[in-house]
Structure formats: C-alpha cells, structure tokens
Amino acid sequence: MNNIFLDARTIRDIDKVVDRVHLELGYKDGAIDLRDVREALRLDLKYYRLDDPGLLDEVVHKLTVGAKQVIARPGLLVEAVRTFNLSALFLPDRKRIFVDQSVPELKKRWYETHEIAHSLIPWHADYTLGDNRSTLSQGCHERIEAEANYGGGRLLFPNEAFTHCRLSGPMSVGRVREIAKHFGNTITSTLWRCVEQSDELMFAAIGEHPRRPRDGKPVVEYFIRSKTFETQFPGVTDMDVWNWMSGYCVGKTTGPLGTTEIPVQDRNGQSHIFLIESFGNGYNALTMARWLRKAPAIVSVGGLTAPLLIAPLAGQ
Ligand SMILES: [Zn+2]
Incomplete structure (x- = not known):
C-alpha cells in the first residue's frame, strides 16, 4: 500500500494536540518516554497475550466496566481480538490502551503511540475499536488509521x-x-x-x-x-x-x-x-x-548513427 497524504487542515489540527503534549512534557530532544506521555494524558496501559486466556479474561473484565456492548456480550471482545488478530486497541471511555504482549518491544512502542494518537485526536473517539496487526494502517478505517499514524509519528519524532x-x-x-x-x-x-x-x-x-x-x-x-x-x-x-x-x-x-x-x-x-x-x-x-x-537526453533514431538532415524542399 501507498502512504496517504492528509489535508493541511487535518495536519494542523493533529499538530496542535501533539505540540501541546510536547509542551506539557517540557520536551527538548531525544527519545520520548511514553510513561511520561501516559502520565500527562492520564492514560492507562495494559498488556495482553492471545495465548494466555487468564490475561485475556482480565482485559475483558476491565472492558466490561466501561463498554456497553461488551457488557451485553462479553464474548464479543475475545471474538474480536482472536478474529482480527488485534495487536493493540484503545478504549476511549476508560482511557485505557491495550497492547499485545507478544509484539517485539520497539513495535510495542509504535503500537502504543498509535493508540495514544487515537486518544489525542478528538474526532477519533467515535471510531476506535482496535488495531489489526496486518492492517494497522489500511482497510475500511484507512483515513482514521493514516491520521493516527501521522499523529503517532509526530509524537515520537517531535x-x-x-x-x-x-x-x-x-x-x-x-x-x-x-x-x-x-x-x-x-x-x-x-x-x-x-x-x-x-x-x-x-x-x-x-x-x-x-x-x-x-x-x-x-x-x-x-x-x-x-x-x-x-x-x-x-x-x-x-x-x-x-x-x-x-x-x-x-x-x-x-x-x-x-x-x-x-x-x-x-x-x-x-x-x-x-x-x-x-x-x-x-x-x-x-x-x-x-x-x-x-539523466542526459538520449536521442534514438532507429539504428542510424548519422544525424538526420531534414531539408526543406526547394521552392517552398
Ligand atoms: Zn488505529
């Protein structure tokens, strides 16, 4: 897939919320510490493992506290996590981010930041459900995902x-x-x-x-x-x-x-x-x-090495 360019207004709106976070952190240079970001934004982080039913149940339990749909059908989340092979998700009403524990460390950092970006972009609250490992920036939420990827990039690369x-x-x-x-x-x-x-x-x-x-x-x-x-x-x-x-x-x-x-x-x-x-x-x-x-222009004339002379006909 190709990268998507956001329009200038969207970029400005996302830059504004991300800049505010950097300002609050007193950021100067070097690596962003996501613990500070979570603290500043009062976000909670949880890891889960798809192969550990206990942990997954815990995630579901936490979810039942806030998500109405999941209260109605607790199996819904397990189903969603398994079916879509989710590697991260964000629950706006709980201000909680879930990241798959089996993902390599530096990738966790990226997934977590992507979810933080969802939490920062005001109009994402209505869309966010979870992120599929293979479609973290594509599929039907392509634009929303592109915005979260942009915001995440801005956050980690001030x-x-x-x-x-x-x-x-x-x-x-x-x-x-x-x-x-x-x-x-x-x-x-x-x-x-x-x-x-x-x-x-x-x-x-x-x-x-x-x-x-x-x-x-x-x-x-x-x-x-x-x-x-x-x-x-x-x-x-x-x-x-x-x-x-x-x-x-x-x-x-x-x-x-x-x-x-x-x-x-x-x-x-x-x-x-x-x-x-x-x-x-x-x-x-x-x-x-x-x-x-x-590159220098190469003029090819069908195998002829001598320059073609096109002379105007006499009398014209
Ligand atoms: Zn996402």
Missing part, C-alpha cells in the same frame, strides 16, 4: 528536533538508522517519517526480501513517497521498486543489501537518476532512494 536531524546531512539508510537510535524508534518508522516529511524527491519501500520472499511472491508492504515525488513521478509503482531491488540486492537478510543508480521517468517522460539502497533488518528489506540528477 517536529523541531526531528527536522533538525533530518536536514543536518544528506539522507541515507545509515542516517535513518542513526536518527532511529536518537529518538529510540524502529528503523521502519524512522524511514517512513524521514521520507514522508521530506521536501526532496525521495521514496522508500518496506517489504519482503526480493531474493527470499516468504510466500515466493513479490510483496512490498509499504511504498512511501515524499509529496514532491508523488507529484512528479506518479507512474512509479511498488512493483517497479521490487524489480529494481531484485537487480542489486544480495541474498543475506541483515545489514546492507546493496546500492545502485537507477533511471526513473517523471510524468513528462524525462529520465532522472536516483540513488537506491537497501538494508535487511532480519525480517524485512528496507529500501530508500533519493534523486541525484537529471
């Missing part, structure tokens, strides 16, 4: 500090990893935010390793473009990225997978050279590309 980091040198996968460390976030979420918020011609992809796709099929889970790239290169698809990756990525699953220069056509047919590089985190291949230069 605008001023993050912009300063992003603009302090040319972007590369190496810098994305440094920035991830600085803000204590996953490389995946950092790559996403670095590209989406860039004013440069950039794109990124997160998905299967091109030489080791798990189901044998090409899968680019997320194709992220900067706004300027989306406008000037609307024809580029996630499968183009997959094909480029297949050409230069080596077989290993962790560390640098390869880098090369690729020609990419803009909306007017002009060719541009991008520097593309991939990195394996052991699970996914992460790819980033940025504009280098315009």
Whole structure:
C-alpha cells in the first residue's frame, strides 16, 4: 500500500494536540518516554497475550466496566481480538490502551503511540475499536488509521528536533538508522517519517526480501513517497521498486543489501537518476532512494548513427 497524504487542515489540527503534549512534557530532544506521555494524558496501559486466556479474561473484565456492548456480550471482545488478530486497541471511555504482549518491544512502542494518537485526536473517539496487526494502517478505517499514524509519528519524532536531524546531512539508510537510535524508534518508522516529511524527491519501500520472499511472491508492504515525488513521478509503482531491488540486492537478510543508480521517468517522460539502497533488518528489506540528477537526453533514431538532415524542399 501507498502512504496517504492528509489535508493541511487535518495536519494542523493533529499538530496542535501533539505540540501541546510536547509542551506539557517540557520536551527538548531525544527519545520520548511514553510513561511520561501516559502520565500527562492520564492514560492507562495494559498488556495482553492471545495465548494466555487468564490475561485475556482480565482485559475483558476491565472492558466490561466501561463498554456497553461488551457488557451485553462479553464474548464479543475475545471474538474480536482472536478474529482480527488485534495487536493493540484503545478504549476511549476508560482511557485505557491495550497492547499485545507478544509484539517485539520497539513495535510495542509504535503500537502504543498509535493508540495514544487515537486518544489525542478528538474526532477519533467515535471510531476506535482496535488495531489489526496486518492492517494497522489500511482497510475500511484507512483515513482514521493514516491520521493516527501521522499523529503517532509526530509524537515520537517531535517536529523541531526531528527536522533538525533530518536536514543536518544528506539522507541515507545509515542516517535513518542513526536518527532511529536518537529518538529510540524502529528503523521502519524512522524511514517512513524521514521520507514522508521530506521536501526532496525521495521514496522508500518496506517489504519482503526480493531474493527470499516468504510466500515466493513479490510483496512490498509499504511504498512511501515524499509529496514532491508523488507529484512528479506518479507512474512509479511498488512493483517497479521490487524489480529494481531484485537487480542489486544480495541474498543475506541483515545489514546492507546493496546500492545502485537507477533511471526513473517523471510524468513528462524525462529520465532522472536516483540513488537506491537497501538494508535487511532480519525480517524485512528496507529500501530508500533519493534523486541525484537529471539523466542526459538520449536521442534514438532507429539504428542510424548519422544525424538526420531534414531539408526543406526547394521552392517552398
Ligand atoms: Zn488505529
């Protein structure tokens, strides 16, 4: 799936509530401590495990206190959690966030922040039910999810500090990893935010390793473009990225997978050279590309090497 760009008004409204949190925390730089955020917002966090019926029952018990629907049918939540493989959910009336305990630590951080964003965005109170692990930002709640992802990104990558980091040198996968460390976030979420918020011609992809796709099929889970790239290169698809990756990525699953220069056509047919590089985190291949230069125009005249001379006919 492709990243969704929110309209300016929505961005302004979300920025406002997130900025208020940073102000309340007295944020200066570095990683956001989610315990402070929860305290400031008076939010409660609970972990549950799908394979531990006791814990799940506890979650259901807590839910019955506040959620009318669940009081009527306590099985509803268990059903929902199991059916949709929920990895996180937020209960507005209890101000409580639930996160699946089996999710890796840094991912928990992202899921929790995503739910915090739901809690911060005033118009989300009516929509939030839970988040499906595989569709955390897609499906029928695509827009709501995009807003929560944007708000979560803004919360974990505070605008001023993050912009300063992003603009302090040319972007590369190496810098994305440094920035991830600085803000204590996953490389995946950092790559996403670095590209989406860039004013440069950039794109990124997160998905299967091109030489080791798990189901044998090409899968680019997320194709992220900067706004300027989306406008000037609307024809580029996630499968183009997959094909480029297949050409230069080596077989290993962790560390640098390869880098090369690729020609990419803009909306007017002009060719541009991008520097593309991939990195394996052991699970996914992460790819980033940025504009280098315009490619020189090549004039092909059907195998003829001599220039064609088109002379006006005599007398005309
Ligand atoms: Zn959500």
